[in-house]
Amino acid sequence: MHELSLAIEIGRLAEEKLGPSVARCVTVGVEVGTESGVEPSALEFCLEAVLSHPPWVGAKAAITRPAGDIFQVTYFEIEDDDGPND
Amino acid sequence: MTVRTIEVRERVMARNDELAAQVRARLATHGITALNLMSSPGSGKTTLLERTLALLGEPLDMAVIAGDCQTQNDADRLAAHTARLVQAVVTGGACHLDALQVSAALDNLDLATIRLLIIENVGNLVCPAAWDLGEQARVVLFAVTEGEDKPLKYPKMFEKADWVVVTKTDLLPYVPFDSERAVRNCLQVNPGLQFMHLSAMTGDGLVAWFDFLRRSVRPLAPA
Numbered sequence: 001m002h003e004l005s006l007a008i009e010i011g012r013l014a015e016e017k018l019g020p021s022v023a024r025c026v027t028v029g030v031e032v033g034t035e036s037g038v039e040p041s042a043l044e045f046c047l048e049a050v051l052s053h054p055p056w057v058g059a060k061a062a063i064t065r066p067a068g069d070i071f072q073v074t075y076f077e078i079e080d081d082d083g084p085n086d
Numbered sequence: 087m088t089v090r091t092i093e094v095r096e097r098v099m100a101r102n103d104e105l106a107a108q109v110r111a112r113l114a115t116h117g118i119t120a121l122n123l124m125s126s127p128g129s130g131k132t133t134l135l136e137r138t139l140a141l142l143g144e145p146l147d148m149a150v151i152a153g154d155c156q157t158q159n160d161a162d163r164l165a166a167h168t169a170r171l172v173q174a175v176v177t178g179g180a181c182h183l184d185a186l187q188v189s190a191a192l193d194n195l196d197l198a199t200i201r202l203l204i205i206e207n208v209g210n211l212v213c214p215a216a217w218d219l220g221e222q223a224r225v226v227l228f229a230v231t232e233g234e235d236k237p238l239k240y241p242k243m244f245e246k247a248d249w250v251v252v253t254k255t256d257l258l259p260y261v262p263f264d265s266e267r268a269v270r271n272c273l274q275v276n277p278g279l280q281f282m283h284l285s286a287m288t289g290d291g292l293v294a295w296f297d298f299l300r301r302s303v304r305p306l307a308p309a
Contacts, residue, residue, distance in 0.1 A: 002181055002213035009098050017094055026089060030098075037216055037242045072097045080088045 003039060006071075007046035013073055014056060025056035027077035030063050033070040040065065102217055105185035109220025112192065113203065117304045120203040122219050124243065125227035126236075127209030130253040132160045133286045134227070134295070135206060136167050142296060143168040146303050147201040151175060151191045153183040153208045160206065171195050182213040185220055201303045211240040223248040223302070228272075230254050230263040237271040244275040249282065251295065256285035 014025060028047065032040045040063045051059040064074075097103075113120050123131050135150060142148060149171035152160040161174030173191045175183060188205060195203075205221060207214040226247040228236060231254055237244040244250070250272050252265060265283065272279050282298065284291030 002216060005180055005182070005184065005213075006098055009101065012101075013094070013096060013098070017092065017096075029094075037212075070097075071099065073094045075094055076092045078090060078092060080090065 003042040004046045004049075006038060006043060007050040010047060010073055011050040011053075011056075014076060018076060018078060024079040025051070025059040025076055026079055027060050027062050027075075028056070028073065029075040029077070030061055031066050031070055031072050031074055032063050033066055033068045035067070035069040036071040037069070038071055099216065099218075102185045105189055106218035106220040109185055109189050109192065110222075112189075112197070113220060113222075116197040116200065118197060118200050118203050119302045119304065120205060120219075120221045121302070122205050122207060122214075122221035122224045123227065124207045124211075124214045124224065124247070125209060125229070125253075126211050126232060129209070129227045129229035129232065130286055131206050131209065131227055132163055134251070134253065134284075135164055135204060137286045137289070137292060138204075138296070138299065139164055139168040139170060142202075142299055143170040146299060147199060148204065149173070149195050149200045149202070150204050150206060151183075151188060151195075152206040153177055153187070155179050155181070155208060171200065177208060181208055181210050182217050183207050183219060184217045188219045201306075202299060211236065211243045215240075215242040215246050225249045225251060227251050227253050228268065230257050230261055230265070230268075232263075234264050234268040234271055237268075237275045241275045244272055244279065247276065247279060249280050249298075252281065252283040254285060254287070255283050255290060256288045 032038050044061050044063060047061040125131055150164055151173045153175040154160055155177050158174035161172050165172045173194050175187050175191055205219055224247045226243055228250050269281055282294050284295055
């Protein structure tokens with residue numbers, strides 16, 4: 001179950017890339033290569049747990065399965081606050 | 087609310103690999119050979135290390151980093167055999183060691199007094215394979231009490247290894263383990279693998295292991 005460590009690392013990456021100004025993370029795009037040794041359903045389960053904390057409450061993992069051993073975060077889809085009353 | 091997409095394209099293992107590179111450089115600075123010892127739980131990592139520390143702990147200036155999910159039982163067992171440095175890493179449930187833990191463990195060791203560092207990974211044939219720890223070589227223990235098809239079931243571990251040490255060979259008369267088939271299965275996954283066969287209980291085959299370790303470390307500087 002190293003997927004939990006991987007999910008935590010993805011959470012750390014999100015924190016690093018998005019910074020504190022982001023209101024909400026909606027989707028995390030992850031490529032899990034078919035030869036990566038990472039189990040997508042386990043990763044999704046763990047990501048759900050990691051992403052249940054602010055600022056990505058309710059964020060969904062969008063996992064794609066390219067060929068090869070690639071394992072990378074491709075994008076974050078985020079929602080910004082437009083104004084103080086939003 | 088505005089939704090926007092931030093492109094990232096960053097490998098999830100990038101940070102670990104960066105830390106592993108730092109560990110590797112740090113070990114190289116001190117001329118330390120580091121081996122990452124991996125296997126299923128119960129295939130004899132700690133017993134082999136006990137025998138190794140007893141004989142080569144002093145002559146090869148060994149230190150051990152022992153990783154386990156819970157308890158520092160292994161580190162205590164090893165420390166009983168040597169005055170050499172044994173550093174326990176309790177992963178708190180995690181199924182593998184990562185480069186950050188190894189880096190932190192190195193902070194607690196006197197690197198100037200070490201020539202051989204053995205990192206005893208968490209017993210697990212799956213997860214540790216993915217984490218580079220900054221080692222020079224990966225050694226997988228494969229006990230004769232396991233199935234010969236382990237390399238086919240857990241290919242990643244054997245793909246990334248340099249050496250396979252078949253352990254508990256004293257039990258061969260009692261178990262239906264076909265050593266030749268086991269070796270063939272290993273080579274099917276990774277044709278570059280090298281092999282040793284030994285029993286840490288009877289001492290059979292230990293000479294080859296000890297010689298391998300002696301060859302792996304840097305020679306002592308002339309006094």
